[in-house]
Amino acid sequence: MHRTKVRIVEDALDANNTIAHANRDDFDRAGVAVVNLMSAPGAGKTTLLERTLAQLQGTRVGVLEGDVQGSYDSDRLAAMHVPVTQLNTDPGFGGECHLDANMVRTALPALPLDELDLLVIENVGNLVCPAEFRVGEDARAMVCSVTEGEDKPLKYPLMFRTCDVVVINKLDLLPHIDFDLDKLLYNIAAVNPGVQTMLASARNGGGVSQFSDWLASVAGRVGALA
Numbered sequence: 001m002h003r004t005k006v007r008i009v010e011d012a013l014d015a016n017n018t019i020a021h022a023n024r025d026d027f028d029r030a031g032v033a034v035v036n037l038m039s040a041p042g043a044g045k046t047t048l049l050e051r052t053l054a055q056l057q058g059t060r061v062g063v064l065e066g067d068v069q070g071s072y073d074s075d076r077l078a079a080m081h082v083p084v085t086q087l088n089t090d091p092g093f094g095g096e097c098h099l100d101a102n103m104v105r106t107a108l109p110a111l112p113l114d115e116l117d118l119l120v121i122e123n124v125g126n127l128v129c130p131a132e133f134r135v136g137e138d139a140r141a142m143v144c145s146v147t148e149g150e151d152k153p154l155k156y157p158l159m160f161r162t163c164d165v166v167v168i169n170k171l172d173l174l175p176h177i178d179f180d181l182d183k184l185l186y187n188i189a190a191v192n193p194g195v196q197t198m199l200a201s202a203r204n205g206g207g208v209s210q211f212s213d214w215l216a217s218v219a220g221r222v223g224a225l226a
C-alpha cells in the first residue's frame with residue numbers, strides 16, 4: 001500500500017511560530033512583558049485578574065481578552081480602569097477554542113503597547129489547544145481549580161508542562177468537596193517537575209498577592225532587558 005505522511009499540523013504550528021516571533025519583536029520594541037493566561041472554562045482566570053489588577057500598583061497593565069463570543073469578561077476588567085481589548089474567535093475565526101499568534105497580531109494595533117509594562121492575554125477557556133499555540137508571550141500561567149479533579153495534569157499534560165506557574169484556585173471550596181490537594185500537586189510535579197505552584201482563592205483574595213508578585217516579576221525582568 002502506498003502511504004503518504006501529511007504534515008499539516010506541523011506546518012500550521014511552524015507558521016504560527018513565525019507570527020509569534022513577529023509579535024515578540026513588537027512586544028520587545030515596546031518594552032512590554034506578555035503573559036499568556038490559560039485554563040479550563042470557569043477555573044477563575046477573570047476573577048483572579050480582577051483581584052490581581054487591584055494589587056498591581058506601579059505596573060502598567062493591559063489585558064487582551066480572548067473569548068469565543070461576547071465581552072462579558074472584558075466588561076468586568078474594564079471596570080478595573082485598565083486598557084482592555086476584546087478578541088473574539090467567533091465568527092471571524094470560526095469560533096476557535098484558542099488564540100493563535102495571528103489572532104493576537106490582528107489585535108496589536110488596538111493595544112496601547114507603548115503605555116504598558118505588562119500585557120496579560122486571557123486565553124479562551126480550554127485545556128488543550130491554547131497550549132499548542134505560542135502567541136509571542138514571555139511566560140505562561142495557568143489556573144487549575146480544585147473542582148476540576150486531581151487527574152487533569154495527567155489528562156492534559158501539555159498545558160501543565162508548558163506553563164511557568166500553576167495557580168490552584170478555589171481553595172475556599174476545599175471543605176465542601178472530595179478533593180485531594182496533595183494528589184493534584186503530585187500529578188502536576190509528575191508532568192512538570194519543579195514548576196512553581198501557588199494556592200489561591202480568587203473569591204476571598206487568599207494567595208492572590210503571590211500571583212501579583214509573580215506578574216510584577218515577569219514585567220520587571222522584561223523591563224530590565226528593554
Ligand SMILES: Nc1nc2c(ncn2[C@@H]2O[C@H](COP(=O)(O)OP(=O)(O)O)[C@@H](O)[C@H]2O)c(=O)[nH]1
Pocket residue numbers: 039040041042043044045046047048073125169170171172173200201202203204
Ligand atoms: N468559590 C470560588 N469561586 C470562584 C473562585 N474564583 C472564581 N470563582 C467563580 O467561578 C466562576 C468562573 O470564574 P471566572 O473568573 O469567570 O473563570 P474564567 O472562565 O476562568 O475566567 C465564577 O462564578 C466565579 O465567581 C474562587 O476562588 N472560589
Ligand SMILES: [Mg+2]
Pocket residue numbers: 045046047073122
Ligand atoms: Mg474569563
